[in-house]
Amino acid sequence: MRLRYGCLASGSKGNCHALTDGERILLVDAGLSLLQIRTRLGVLGWDPGRVAGVALTHEHSDHIAALPVLLRRTDWPLFATPETRVALEGALGLDVPTHRWRSLRPGQAVDWEGWRILPFSIPHDAADPVAFRIEVQGEAVAVVTDLGHPTALVADHCRDLDLLALEANHDVQMLREGSYPPLLKARILSRVGHLSNAAMAELLERIRSPRLRSVVLAHLSEQNNLPELARFAAAEVLRDTGTVLTVACQRAAVAPEG
Numbered sequence: 001m002r003l004r005y006g007c008l009a010s011g012s013k014g015n016c017h018a019l020t021d022g023e024r025i026l027l028v029d030a031g032l033s034l035l036q037i038r039t040r041l042g043v044l045g046w047d048p049g050r051v052a053g054v055a056l057t058h059e060h061s062d063h064i065a066a067l068p069v070l071l072r073r074t075d076w077p078l079f080a081t082p083e084t085r086v087a088l089e090g091a092l093g094l095d096v097p098t099h100r101w102r103s104l105r106p107g108q109a110v111d112w113e114g115w116r117i118l119p120f121s122i123p124h125d126a127a128d129p130v131a132f133r134i135e136v137q138g139e140a141v142a143v144v145t146d147l148g149h150p151t152a153l154v155a156d157h158c159r160d161l162d163l164l165a166l167e168a169n170h171d172v173q174m175l176r177e178g179s180y181p182p183l184l185k186a187r188i189l190s191r192v193g194h195l196s197n198a199a200m201a202e203l204l205e206r207i208r209s210p211r212l213r214s215v216v217l218a219h220l221s222e223q224n225n226l227p228e229l230a231r232f233a234a235a236e237v238l239r240d241t242g243t244v245l246t247v248a249c250q251r252a253a254v255a256p257e258g
């Protein structure tokens with residue numbers, strides 16, 4: 001695969017995904033410090049000097065923590081919908097200069113010097129949350145996290161992919177029996193919360209294909225999930241397909257083979 005994917009971090013303490021065609025790097029979200037972003041790209045063997053843009057899914061703090069520093073220290077353009085832009089400027093108390101923005105509309109692909117970046121709406125409790133399908137020279141990768149349930153629209157955008165990074169946030173039983181306050185449990189379990197292992201597996205069932213070489217399970221809760229549980233749920237669906245499974249990590253960069 002020419003289009004490569006690495007997960008620099010994923011989980012409730014920070015999210016940042018990276019894609020490269022060997023020339024340029026696109027980040028999806030920036031929920032790590034700029035130092036950590038650069039360090040972890042280096043761990044993957046990717047040159048941080050090749051980062052050329054950041055696509056933002058939504059304004060929650062675990063996806064945007066680096067932005068204040070990133071705005072001062074880099075000239076990377078930010079791709080986001082206008083609603084997300086307003087929400088994150090409010091969340092950060094920042095006025096981001098207009099020239100830094102590349103405006104997105106859910107359902108409308110943007111051509112970024114040969115890269116096709118397609119944001120699509122996901123059900124989550126943010127201003128205008130999106131996931132991304134990114135295509136370069138016939139290869140397709142999607143990054144889909146922070147969604148309460150797998151809609152038909154999401155499934156449609158996850159078909160005919162080479163790689164899918166997909167949320168496997170929680171095991172429903174662990175969450176229900178765990179120590180989170182009732183309101184937080186209800187939020188996570190809601191239709192605009194986070195994707196359970198079971199819902200993740202249901203989506204994989206709908207979109208699995210011989211083309212899908214790699215699935216990366218992302219945004220795992222450290223309290224309410226175990227990597228083995230998420231992996232088992234996905235492996236059951238993907239058995240006999242040859243799709244390689246990888247579990248993303250909060251503390252370290254992970255890149256699937258191939």
Ligand SMILES: [Zn+2]
Pocket residue numbers: 058060124126146
């Ligand atoms: Zn979120």
Ligand SMILES: [Zn+2]
Pocket residue numbers: 011012015060062063146219
């Ligand atoms: Zn999140």
